[in-house]
Amino acid sequence: MTWRFNSLPDYAFPRLRALLNGIAPGADEIGLSIGEPQHAFPDFITDILHEHKSEYGKYPPIDGTPALRLAAAAWLERRYHLRADFIDPGRHILPVNGTREGLFMAALALAPEQKDRPLDAAVLIPNPFYQCYAAAALAISAEPIYVPATKETGFLPDYASVAPEILARTSLAYICSPANPQGAVADLTYWTKLLELARTYDFMIIADECYTEIYDRVPPTGILQAVAQDGHLSADDSPLNRVMAFHSLSKRSNAPGLRSGFAVGGRQAIAQFKRLRSYGGAPSPLPVCAAAAAAWSDDTHVTHSRALYREKFDAAEHIFGARLGFYRPGGGFFLWLDVSETGLNGEEAALKLWRQGGIKVLPGAYLSRESESVNPGASYLRLALVHDLATTTEALTRVNQILR
Ligand SMILES: Cc1ncc(COP(=O)(O)O)c(C=O)c1O
Structure with a gap:
């Protein structure tokens, strides 16, 4: 019997382990x-988790607590400068047990049973991308369309x-901004055009904005800001109805x-x-809801x-200058380095960094798929700037030296 998820390669981290195995x-x-x-x-x-520990003894409701939904709505309004009553915490918000499973299950919840089209449904996915989107597309028997x-x-x-x-035949489009891995940020024009496209072709947008608070200079515009421009939120054709x-x-x-998300x-x-x-779905435990609120x-x-991430991007800029296609991403905490000038591909460069410098990085190809015979991540490396400044500076200095 063929397995529905046969076309999924091993997840990125086991692939990296296999690449470096024994070295x-x-x-x-x-x-x-x-x-x-x-x-x-x-x-x-x-x-707060400690204060609420007795609540681990209760089954939590699937929609979390009113306090959590209220705090989430208040944050959205603050973060995106939305009108005070823009988000109804009771109807527009649903807590999830981490967004990975939320992003996955959203496809199941939102996919139409059957689109009135001759071919199978399609799901648009940026390429490269956060890998869960591809599994979600396959779960609803849709064709993932990897868009460079x-x-x-x-x-x-x-x-x-x-x-x-x-x-x-598109029923869903995933979009990530700030993007993992590239750190690119969608502006208001991008979001507005995407909403228009969704309306024209009748599809839903699943916007993954989990890096929206980690930005370099300007807070990334959120899709809700493009929706808010529209003004008639409760109407049947409100763009909010096309968005999760x-x-x-x-x-x-x-x-x-x-x-928690x-x-x-x-x-x-x-x-x-x-x-x-x-x-x-897996509801969030009540102590988690209290801490999240x-x-x-x-x-x-x-x-x-x-501010700590910014210091690390300053250090990276200082170390790499214009080498390896370095640019300062608008958001997120990754560097997306193009190693083509070294004559190596991303996998070869990752192997060399490990073998010579003990630096573990992710080959870009593990985050992208071949489309039209090209894998857009093949010459890239993703580096997560998650450690402290000193460790990050040491690591990036080694990367720069080894890839000279
Ligand atoms: C782009 C993107 N989306 C979603 C997630 C999932 O985050 P979590 O499940 O921790 O909320 C991640 C985590 O790495 C991510 O990078």
Whole structure:
């Protein structure tokens, strides 16, 4: 029997382990491959988890707590300068147990049973991309359409350039801004055009905005800001009805182990998502909801963390200058380095960095797929700047020396 997920390669990290297997690191190891924030986890989170520990004895509701939904809505309004009543915390927000599973299950919740089209449904995915989107497309028996997000396209996918016959059978489009891995940021024009395209071709947008708080100079515009321009949110044709956006505490609050995020979207989309999650979703434990409500309500720890990332990008800029295609990403905490000038591809460069310098980085090809015989990540490396400044500076200095 063929397995529905047969076309998924092994996940990026086991592939990296296999690549480096049996090869000794050339120096003490520094891992830049996983995007796991290492800045301090806020103490108040631990305190609140402790204060609420007796609530681990209860089954939590699938929609979290009113306090969490309220804090999420208040943060969205603050972060994106939205009108005070723009988000209805009861109808537009649904907490999720980490956004990875939320992004995956959203496809199941939002996919139409059958589009009135002759061919299978399609799901638009930026290439390279956060790998969960591809699994989600396969889960709903749709064809993943990998749309290049390269230097030439500003590192964001140009969905309007997709052939009209594919757009006509598109039911969902994933988009990530700030993008993992490239750090590109969608501006208001990008979001507005995407919303127009979604309306024209009748598809839903799943916007992964989990890096929106980690930016260099300008806070990234969110899809909700493009929606807010429209003005008639409760109408049936409101653009909010085409959107489900995801936000996470993993990156914002350095709390990847808390497993807490939320979805925000149109009433119907959130209602569908909530209904499906009541059957198959994992609700967030009540102590986690309490800690998450406090985290969304506090911006101080986020400002501090953002400043630490900025220092690391300053160091990177100083080290690389214009080498290896270095650019300062608008958001996120990754470097997306093009190693073509070394004559190596990303895998070869990753192997060399490990063998000679003990630096573990992710070959870009593990985050992208071949489309039209080209893998847009093949000559790239992704480096996560998650460690402290001294460790990061040491690692990047080694990278620069080894790839000379
Ligand atoms: C682009 C992107 N989306 C979603 C996630 C999932 O984050 P979490 O499940 O921790 O909320 C990650 C984590 O690395 C990510 O990089």
